Amino acid sequence: xxxxxxxxxxxxxxxxxxxxxxxxxxxxxxxxxxxxxxxxxxxxxxxxxxxxxxxxxxxxxxxxxxxxxxxxxxxxxxxxxxxxxxxxxxxxxxxxxxxxxxxxxxxxxxxxxxxxxxxxxxxxxxxxxxxxxxxxxxxxxxxxxxxxxxxx
Numbered sequence: 001x002x003x004x005x006x007x008x009x010x011x012x013x014x015x016x017x018x019x020x021x022x023x024x025x026x027x028x029x030x031x032x033x034x035x036x037x038x039x040x041x042x043x044x045x046x047x048x049x050x051x052x053x054x055x056x057x058x059x060x061x062x063x064x065x066x067x068x069x070x071x072x073x074x075x076x077x078x079x080x081x082x083x084x085x086x087x088x089x090x091x092x093x094x095x096x097x098x099x100x101x102x103x104x105x106x107x108x109x110x111x112x113x114x115x116x117x118x119x120x121x122x123x124x125x126x127x128x129x130x131x132x133x134x135x136x137x138x139x140x141x142x143x144x145x146x147x148x149x150x151x152x
Contacts, residue, residue, distance in 0.1 A: 001077060015112060018110045020071075022107045029060075047102075059102065065096070069145060083150070086149045094143040098133060098141075100133055101133075104133050106134070107131070111129075122151075123148070126147075127145045129145045
């Protein structure tokens with residue numbers, strides 16, 4: 001992850017700034033997410049029953065894939081010199097385009113969209129994030145990630 005001065009943000013707009021490592025969407029991870037969220041729909045946890053669906057097996061919850069974005073963003077976004085902290089400010093335009101089959105690997109690509117100094121030393125930075133599924137052309141999801149970075 002490059003560390004830059006806030007004044008350099010403009011030159012990074014529209015550029016890919018990082019790609020995460022691959023993360024496995026294991027059945028164990030899916031089951032734990034189902035337990036945490038109490039979303040035990042069979043397409044996520046019942047491997048036998050899910051074989052008879054158009055997916056051919058269990059799939060990760062879309063929200064599980066979305067919830068992996070902080071882990072998939074670590075080290076893949078721009079660092080600002082003097083950063084005190086970064087805060088997840090939310091997501092815009094989240095779209096689930098393709099189910100993630102249990103056992104698949106996913107990773108995220110980050111492209112800087114915009115950076116606005118909302119208050120002195122407080123930068124609202126937005127990234128377009130695409131979550132790819134290893135070996136599959138259509139991504140799992142796309143989203144606009146918003147991060148508030150406090151620079152001291």
